Amino acid sequence: MTIKTVGVVGAGTMGNGIAQVFAQAGFAVRLVDVAQPMLDRARKSIEKSLGKFVEKGTLAAEDRDAAMARLTTMTTLDKLSDVDYVVEAIVEDAEAKRTLFTSLDAFVKPEVVLASNTSSISITLIGAATKRPDKVLGMHFMNPVPLMALVELIRGQATSADSMRIASDLCTTLGKTAVEAADYPGFIANRLLMPMINEAIYAVMEGVGTPDAIDAVMKLGMNHPMGPLTLADFIGLDVCLAIMNVLHDGLGDPKYRPCPLLRRMVAAGHLGRKSGQGFYAY
Numbered sequence: 001m002t003i004k005t006v007g008v009v010g011a012g013t014m015g016n017g018i019a020q021v022f023a024q025a026g027f028a029v030r031l032v033d034v035a036q037p038m039l040d041r042a043r044k045s046i047e048k049s050l051g052k053f054v055e056k057g058t059l060a061a062e063d064r065d066a067a068m069a070r071l072t073t074m075t076t077l078d079k080l081s082d083v084d085y086v087v088e089a090i091v092e093d094a095e096a097k098r099t100l101f102t103s104l105d106a107f108v109k110p111e112v113v114l115a116s117n118t119s120s121i122s123i124t125l126i127g128a129a130t131k132r133p134d135k136v137l138g139m140h141f142m143n144p145v146p147l148m149a150l151v152e153l154i155r156g157q158a159t160s161a162d163s164m165r166i167a168s169d170l171c172t173t174l175g176k177t178a179v180e181a182a183d184y185p186g187f188i189a190n191r192l193l194m195p196m197i198n199e200a201i202y203a204v205m206e207g208v209g210t211p212d213a214i215d216a217v218m219k220l221g222m223n224h225p226m227g228p229l230t231l232a233d234f235i236g237l238d239v240c241l242a243i244m245n246v247l248h249d250g251l252g253d254p255k256y257r258p259c260p261l262l263r264r265m266v267a268a269g270h271l272g273r274k275s276g277q278g279f280y281a282y
């Protein structure tokens with residue numbers, strides 16, 4: 001099957017970036033979110049991001065307009081009945097994803113691959129909510145999607161080699177590099193990244209250093225392009241907490257215990273960049 005039309009479900013931080021890269025690469029994109037304001041915001045941020053490429057001279061103005069014209073937004077799943085591929089990017093919650101995948105299974109053509117952008121949740125568990133577990137896989141884009149080269153591809157227990165090949169070919173078409181990971185909590189990226197971020201939050205809580213000091217040590221001393229607390233704000237502290245919970249529950253080791261300060265900040269609605277307040281103010 002030739003993939004021409006792609007459905008993206010969830011229009012938050014990740015969904016809008018994923019929709020953008022598919023539209024830029026020539027696919028017709030149907031972007032779905034339960035919240036109309038998120039769809040309006042996504043359209044604006046995609047236009048702004050494409051505008052930056054035009055300003056830099058890496059994208060022609062007519063290509064920006066063509067990409068925008070390929071994007072349609074909607075609040076229900078029924079218009080996904082003729083898409084050729086789906087990427088899900090809703091909240092990092094296993095039950096929400098399983099419920100959505102059961103619905104997608106009903107609306108989307110049976111031969112179509114359903115990919116999840118989950119950061120940590122079991123692909124096998126998500127796939128088991130459908131009648132096509134062989135066509136469910138993880139397609140973990142990095143934030144910000146238009147700029148980051150990596151896509152982590154996750155093969156669930158039942159995912160077929162054919163589905164993995166389709167996803168891998170799509171990554172190539174998008175200009176991304178695919179790296180395969182097995183279906184264990186956090187896969188490769190967040191198994192390594194999130195415990196470091198969590199530890200940085202413990203260091204703030206224990207007064208080892210201020211957020212500025214901790215970020216400066218990792219930037220200037222370890223050559224990280226961004227400090228872990230700046231990165232946590234960028235990812236979203238609610239997303240960080242959800243991932244730590246999956247690591248802790250799934251691996252059972254107390255070293256993955258989410259930092260109490262992270263829990264407290266999320267409870268206060270201090271979610272980082274998207275809420276205007278996190279380890280830094282925005």
Ligand SMILES: NC(=O)c1ccc[n+]([C@@H]2O[C@H](COP(=O)([O-])OP(=O)(O)OC[C@H]3O[C@@H](n4cnc5c(N)ncnc54)[C@H](O)[C@@H]3O)[C@@H](O)[C@H]2O)c1
Pocket residue numbers: 009010011012013014015032033034035038088089090091092093096100117118119120140141142143234235236239
């Ligand atoms: N934030 C990151 O840096 C990052 C990086 C890689 C992967 N991810 C993963 O991507 C996914 C999305 O994360 P995000 O940061 O974009 O979250 P977000 O909170 O910014 O956006 C989630 C969106 O999903 C929508 N939504 C919720 N339930 C829905 C449903 N049933 N149907 C349609 N839309 C629904 C919400 O309205 C919201 O717009 C998560 O699985 C997350 O773990 C996040």
